[in-house]
Amino acid sequence: MIPAVMPTYSRAPLSFVSGEGSWLIEADGRRFLDLGGGIAVAALGHAHPALVAALTEQAGRLWHTSNLYRIPAQEQLAAALVEATFADTVFFTNSGAEAMEMAIKVARKFWHHNGAPERHRIVTFDGAFHGRTLGTISAAGGEKLTRGFGPLLPGFTHLAWGDHDALRAAAAHPETAAILIEPIQGEGGIRPLPQQCLTGLRALCDEHGLLLILDEIQCGMGRTGRLFAHEAAGVAPDIMAIAKGIGGGFPLGACLATESAAAGMTAGTHGSTYGGNPLACAVGSKVLEIVTAPGFLSQVAQRGDAMRAGLEALVARHPGVLSGVRGAGLMLGLGCVVPNTDMVEAGYAEGVLTVPGGDNVVRLLPPLTLTDADLAEGLDRLDRAATRCAARAA
Numbered sequence: 001m002i003p004a005v006m007p008t009y010s011r012a013p014l015s016f017v018s019g020e021g022s023w024l025i026e027a028d029g030r031r032f033l034d035l036g037g038g039i040a041v042a043a044l045g046h047a048h049p050a051l052v053a054a055l056t057e058q059a060g061r062l063w064h065t066s067n068l069y070r071i072p073a074q075e076q077l078a079a080a081l082v083e084a085t086f087a088d089t090v091f092f093t094n095s096g097a098e099a100m101e102m103a104i105k106v107a108r109k110f111w112h113h114n115g116a117p118e119r120h121r122i123v124t125f126d127g128a129f130h131g132r133t134l135g136t137i138s139a140a141g142g143e144k145l146t147r148g149f150g151p152l153l154p155g156f157t158h159l160a161w162g163d164h165d166a167l168r169a170a171a172a173h174p175e176t177a178a179i180l181i182e183p184i185q186g187e188g189g190i191r192p193l194p195q196q197c198l199t200g201l202r203a204l205c206d207e208h209g210l211l212l213i214l215d216e217i218q219c220g221m222g223r224t225g226r227l228f229a230h231e232a233a234g235v236a237p238d239i240m241a242i243a244k245g246i247g248g249g250f251p252l253g254a255c256l257a258t259e260s261a262a263a264g265m266t267a268g269t270h271g272s273t274y275g276g277n278p279l280a281c282a283v284g285s286k287v288l289e290i291v292t293a294p295g296f297l298s299q300v301a302q303r304g305d306a307m308r309a310g311l312e313a314l315v316a317r318h319p320g321v322l323s324g325v326r327g328a329g330l331m332l333g334l335g336c337v338v339p340n341t342d343m344v345e346a347g348y349a350e351g352v353l354t355v356p357g358g359d360n361v362v363r364l365l366p367p368l369t370l371t372d373a374d375l376a377e378g379l380d381r382l383d384r385a386a387t388r389c390a391a392r393a394a
């Protein structure tokens with residue numbers, strides 16, 4: 001008989017009743033160190049007192065009014081995002097996929113608004129992940145996401161990672177509207193786009209008048225030690241989708257854009273019942289305030305360096321299990337020799353949570369507030385997990 005919850009996930013046999021900082025706790029009291037952060041969502045860990053206070057304070061006053069009216073918390077968060085980024089304007093959503101859908105719509109509408117509606121194609125890349133809606137699976141392409149869900153949405157040009165000739169041809173195509181990319185692929189297996197490639201994509205967009213859309217849903221909000229990953233390359237997009245970390249666990253996403261890119265998005269062109277509701281924005285504002293406070297991001301970068309060094313030592317100790325480390329800040333991928341799911345499961349046995357990713361990688365996306373003591377404990381537990389895998393492989 002089909003389970004009451006539709007069986008679209010292969011879930012681990014674990015369930016948690018509470019959380020505290022970087023730890024998750026089962027009903028019997030067993031504690032797990034959460035180095036997956038709920039897939040890069042719990043940016044400030046679990047039950048952060050300032051977020052609990054922001055949410056409960058708003059919950060006691062007002063939950064929802066709809067976007068028929070002005071929402072001060074939404075205006076405040078939008079202004080803070082505009083202040084902190086390239087963007088001039090922000091649309092709020094409840095998830096990453098919706099933020100990406102909006103990004104696609106903004107790009108298409110831009111060209112319609114500017115008298116070139118034939119420019120509707122968006123260039124995307126192999127290994128990408130942009131969400132699970134029909135639009136975003138069509139954007140990413142890839143058999144694993146799209147199989148059985150056709151017909152897909154037309155208007156995407158899928159390119160192999162690193163195929164420069166195809167990229168130049170696609171950019172010059174008269175129907176191309178935009179280029180869409182994750183500065184660091186998340187689901188694809190923590191595959192960072194080299195900085196010179198991001199600079200090159202910006203230059204290519206400028207040369208052909210195309211919009212550059214970045215998906216920073218996983219790599220943004222401080223995760224790499226910068227507020228947004230693209231800042232490291234010294235270039236800015238025209239449109240950017242964010243989600244995950246911005247809500248710290250409350251469902252919240254946003255599409256950020258320059259004034260020029262958003263020129264077509266006038267009253268009535270897009271909407272969301274819940275998007276940017278007072279509860280979500282109260283939490284989002286507090287997350288952003290904490291992540292942009294002086295010293296926070298440099299500490300993320302330092303912790304990321306320490307975690308990377310610790311992981312590299314593990315790779316050296318377990319060459320039959322682990323193959324290498326990649327990523328930036330606290331978005332790190334541990335390449336595996338054994339199946340990555342073996343390593344993730346061995347972690348469960350040792351009380352440490354990680355996330356499998358594409359390219360046989362184990363993803364580490366811990367709370368940005370991970371303490372030095374928790375990092376040391378996490379590395380010990382991963383070391384024991386790798387030992388288990390080595391014993392199994394022998």
Ligand SMILES: *Cc1c(COP(=O)(O)O)cnc(C)c1O
Pocket residue numbers: 094095096097098100129130131132182186187215216217218219243244
């Ligand atoms: C998680 C993710 C999405 C989708 O976000 P949802 O909130 O699950 O819809 C899109 N793009 C990237 C890069 C992601 O990591």
